[in-house]
Amino acid sequence: MMLGPVSWILLAPLIGAALLVCVPSEQVRWVRRIAATATGIPLLLALSLIFRYDPVAAGYQWVDRIPWIPSFGIDYHVGVDGISVVLVLLHAFCAFTGVLVSYRISQRVKEYAIFYLLLIGGVFGVFTSMDLFFFYLFYEMAVIPMFPLIGIWGSKKDRDYATMKLTLYLTAGAVMALIGLLTLYTLSPVKTFDLIALREAFLRQPLPPATQWFLFPFLLFGFGVIAPMWPFHSWSPLGHAAAPSAVSMLHAGVLMKLGSYAILRIALPLMPAGAVDWLPWVAGLACMNILYGGFVAMAQKDAKFVIGYSSSSHMGYVLLGIACLSAIGLNGAVLLMFAHGIMTALAFAAVGHVYDQTHTRILSDWGGLIRQVPFIGVAFAAAALASAGLPGFANFAAELLVFFGAWESYRWAAVAAVFGIVTTAFYMLRAVRTGFYGPLNPKWTGLKDATPFEKIPYLILITVLLVVGCWPQSLLTLIQSGTGPILEIIQQASVGVLP
């Protein structure tokens, strides 16, 4: 049977990993070439999908379906809708630029590339799966390679603790969600793991509101751990800080989006009444994310911790957008996932470039680096400005939508969340100032700027941020076609619940 482009996006990194097992580990050049090809192909395919996706027809497109375990209603079933096509593109960008950034890795390159490609394949799987079993399988597959990636190639100081904490937190979240998924399966009248079939079955015959109220938190908090929802966020800044740059890029850029994606994709449409009950609480937690993350980031001296806490703060906006349960909020949330992913990847790549040469990430130790590494300095400043919400960058458009959504749904949350912008501006601009401006620390006069080849990933990421920032409608049309059906289900349920 012929596989469509979505399957190839997902298979390319996995095939690459399998190929790498057979390549001798001395052949570093070949290892890198294979890794770049295995992530380049998905990027090209993802770009072609984003242009060819038909938002009028909406729904899942390029669907592949192979019966896998018929007796349990498990199918290999992949495809992309308006939301996943955007996130697949985000992941493809982060994965490909991550491989280019990883060219700096010189130790045990082959093992690194294998784990890295497995991680990438797992994430593509999560974004494209239409079957809950495979969704979970890929989800765990995306989490586990983080352990060796951080444990072996991470920064020595805190990697042991950070990588174990990250793996255990994420697995704990995953198994909690698994219990929820299995319960949904046993309660469903259709006995299938197929997301579409389950959604239709629960539309025709909704679960009792009390059951939904009980089950929703399993998925909400289970997947919320990776989102990372306050107070389950503490694994995340640590993990960012300890991970090698390319892994931080993927981790903050894409992995954290899996949580909000899963809530949006599975929890909301399958348990709409539960969502209506629980999401106001999520709005509160999201505000905690935004403010707590923001304030903690302000106190950080380490560049990676600044971005790490900033990420958990900004993921609060995504959760807030989802909690709005309105078109504008959901669209903003998905667009922000995209924009924030590209932005953090850019920031972590820049920090990694400096760290690899200075071996310190303490901002006050850097000082005046812009004169030594002007390109990297500009890239970092671009990321900082994007993060602070400068118009012209994609983040601005996305955060604005979330604010509009929050203003309609939870006015208090919108008011609280606005302060997050202030903190972001504070810590991001301060990071740029202390790290890259001011008098040059004489220790760093030997620092090398990016070579033309090394500039490629930065240029790609900045271009994406600007293009989407100037023309957000390009992605929003697609996103809208994906969030629309979810909202319809929610609206039907709220009509059913409210007298």
Place this chain on the structure above:
Amino acid sequence: MNPGFVIPTGWSALLPELALTGLIGLILIGDVLLKEEAGKILSGIAVAGLAAVGFLVAAQWDQPARTVLAGMFRMDMLAVFFKGIFTIAALTTVLIARQTPALIRRGLGEFYLLILTATLGMFLTASAGNLLMLFVALEMITISFYVMVSYHQEERSLEAGLKYLVLGSIASGLFLYGLAFLFGTTGTADLTEMAAVIQGGLTESPMLVLGLFLVLSSILFKSACVPFQLWAPDVYQGAPTPAVAFLSVGSKAAGFVVALRLLIELLLPLGGVWIPVVVFLSGATILAGNLGAIPQSNIKRLFGYSTIGHGGYLLIGIAAGSFLGTQAILFYLAAYAFTNLAAFLVITAFSKTTGSDEIRDYAGLSRRSPFLAAMFFLALLSLAGVPPLAGFFGKFLLILSAVDAGHGVLAGIGAIAVVISLYYYLMIVKTMYADEPADPSPVPVPTTLRIMLWICAAGMLGLGLIQKPLVNWAAAAAQTLF
């Protein structure tokens, strides 16, 4: 299917057992005749013989169930499924024994013999149609293991052997005592007739309940479950590695075939009495095994605890008391066989070169032998239940069966224990991959072990990715009970 090849009914059901008995005789005589090079030749005979037995077992798949020897021996799909697992375990154990230096010094012939007698006991356990047959078969397993466990004749091994002997004898006594009550209340020792009597409405008898719990205790001992799990860590640490490998896969599977035969097939009408107990014990076993494994520094002792945890997971399937639970147990056992055998193959290869079973000596294994480290990594992840490996789908089915049976808390414990087990398994991974080796010399892997490891890896990945065939086989075997 093929009319030209008609298997005569009756004794043909016993073909694998007869072949195995013949093999035992051959090894026994061979051990006496070939003094000098006994090890190599006998292991060749044992492997070839077991492979032949494996084919005979496979040939019985899909044949109609039948009973021979006046109800003593039942040939059905469930028995065949288990015999497949036993054969794989025995075959691997023989190959592991061949590579264990401490055993080679002591003479291997007898050890092969013991592996085979234990295997025969397991085969008969899976096929027992009568309480007496069941008892005799179980004793055959246990007595073989008494000798295997203390084979080293050094303090630790003897201590382990003695511990296993004393506790095992008590368990056998309990079992026999329990059987007496079952026989007394139902008036028959034949399992099929007994099932008819119990289904006929004999569920209130307190004597039957007493018998049930005595039998249950013995099953819990066999499969190292709470509250009879204490022997496992000591025995695992002290006994020779092949004995441990066989104990952890073969003996555990044998315990569960008895559990399926007695609790699910026979005593399910009394489920109201024993299911709550098993639910509790299952959760306790999972926690005891996985929490106990955390502080261990000896790899075999750690496996002693982790194997308790796996026993607890398997009990989930019993506690579910359903077709799905049985299917899950069968899948899990097959997946567990490949996975645990892979782990013990690595332990054997490692200790053959380094002479150590301490976890800290595994430091930097990924540089000393990338192959061994990668295989151990796969095995550990599969044991923890990480997709896309076989162990994941086994746990998935077991937890699904618990949710399906309404044991939400038990499912939760099972899920949380995945996280706990991941901690200590990943600590080993970290030692192998991230730590610096004290001695960077390479660790060679003997060819037979290498081949077996590839087979186990194929099993772990194959069963984890393409689950359908095994799911269907497990369903066919579970159908026997329902």
